[in-house]
Amino acid sequence: MYKELENLHKLCFPHKPWSASDFAELKQSGCDIIASQHGFVVWRVVADEAEIITIGVHPDARKSGIASAMLTLVENDVMKRGGKKLFLEVAENNIAAIKLYTTNGFKQIGVRPKYYDGIDALLMEKSL
Numbered sequence: 001m002y003k004e005l006e007n008l009h010k011l012c013f014p015h016k017p018w019s020a021s022d023f024a025e026l027k028q029s030g031c032d033i034i035a036s037q038h039g040f041v042v043w044r045v046v047a048d049e050a051e052i053i054t055i056g057v058h059p060d061a062r063k064s065g066i067a068s069a070m071l072t073l074v075e076n077d078v079m080k081r082g083g084k085k086l087f088l089e090v091a092e093n094n095i096a097a098i099k100l101y102t103t104n105g106f107k108q109i110g111v112r113p114k115y116y117d118g119i120d121a122l123l124m125e126k127s128l
Contacts, residue, residue: 011054
């Protein structure tokens with residue numbers, strides 16, 4: 001499974017792909033992963049909060065609703081565990097992702113300056 005995630009991540013994020021061992025380490029550290037041939041999401045629940053670590057959809061399957069469906073699955077899982085908030089960071093120049101998150105109820109609550117190789121990250125939150 002991790003090799004498939006590596007290959008899909010490379011297609012989604014060719015500028016900085018993750019390795020199979022990166023995904024294995026995330027899973028071992030307590031992260032949850034949902035994956036299919038078209039997309040993946042990695043998140044972590046701590047107490048009553050959760051963080052989306054990464055989410056990706058194969059370039060050929062974008063704008064098909066896969067990312068929104070994965071967000072819903074994560075939200076349902078977090079709520080079942082008693083989670084009250086969901087957080088994520090997104091590069092300020094990733095307009096498509098920002099639109100996805102705002103459409104799905106996330107609000108910007110802060111900025112992490114130069115977080116992504118000199119590009120600011122928007123910190124976003126959704127109350128569940």
